[in-house]
Amino acid sequence: MHRDMKACIFDLDGVIVRTDHCHFVAWKKIADQLNILFTEKSNQSLRGVSRQNSLEMILSMGNMTLGAEEKEECLAKKNSYYLAQIDTLNTSDILPGALDLLRDLKTHGIKLGIASSSKNAHHILHKIGLFDQFDEVVSGNDIANAKPNEEIFVKMAEKINVPPSCCMVFEDAVSGIEAAQNAGMMAIGVGKSDHLVGCNIQVPDLCELNFEILAEYLDTYQYD
Ligand code: BG6
Numbered sequence: 001m002h003r004d005m006k007a008c009i010f011d012l013d014g015v016i017v018r019t020d021h022c023h024f025v026a027w028k029k030i031a032d033q034l035n036i037l038f039t040e041k042s043n044q045s046l047r048g049v050s051r052q053n054s055l056e057m058i059l060s061m062g063n064m065t066l067g068a069e070e071k072e073e074c075l076a077k078k079n080s081y082y083l084a085q086i087d088t089l090n091t092s093d094i095l096p097g098a099l100d101l102l103r104d105l106k107t108h109g110i111k112l113g114i115a116s117s118s119k120n121a122h123h124i125l126h127k128i129g130l131f132d133q134f135d136e137v138v139s140g141n142d143i144a145n146a147k148p149n150e151e152i153f154v155k156m157a158e159k160i161n162v163p164p165s166c167c168m169v170f171e172d173a174v175s176g177i178e179a180a181q182n183a184g185m186m187a188i189g190v191g192k193s194d195h196l197v198g199c200n201i202q203v204p205d206l207c208e209l210n211f212e213i214l215a216e217y218l219d220t221y222q223y224d
């Protein structure tokens with residue numbers, strides 16, 4: 001069956017912009033305050049995980065429990081540390097290949113969306129000067145269920161009015177790949193990680209991709 005590619009939906013952190021280290025520095029401060037060992041490697045497992053679930057994962061790394069109020073305090077503190085970290089974010093933090101790919105897709109009339117679990121997505125897009133490049137943004141503020149739930153992608157498809165089978169998703173985290181597939185969309189895994197096992201196609205970064213290559217991928221993709 002021939003399938004037209006009509007929309008490309010991008011995760012933000014780790015696909016369009018480099019924010020991993022900023023999240024790490026912020027979580028590390030929280031973990032240190034709680035006396036929990038937290039390394040860059042542990043931070044990798046938080047990729048694509050919501051702020052709340054990330055805190056739960058860090059607490060379980062330290063076999064620790066906290067009351068609801070203490071958790072809220074930690075989450076607020078983490079975000080203030082994170083906001084300080086991303087204050088200097090600028091166009092140089094846009095990941096390789098992203099700008100050229102967005103331009104090429106736009107030229108071919110493809111709708112562009114951001115589907116990010118981050119509640120800071122709008123702020124980050126403004127900082128890196130890309131807010132106006134996207135037709136729609138669905139962020140952590142707009143959803144009740146975090147990835148791997150499909151809600152974020154289903155909402156995006158509704159907003160841009162494109163059927164899921166004509167959407168292609170770009171994700172650097174397993175939870176995002178699962179969410180895209182749960183929504184009936186083809187998922188491109190972005191990054192060198194060997195943990196992106198479930199994705200339909202994996203690329204090291206967005207370089208070398210263009211409209212023709214992606215349209216061909218989608219056209220030959222076999223849906224279950
Ligand atoms: C995801 C990141 O995009 O957003 C996660 O990969 C982060 O690391 C999540 O926890 C939530 O982000 P924020 O900015 O709302 O704390």
Ligand code: MG
Binds near residue numbers: 013015047171
């Ligand atoms: Mg990501």
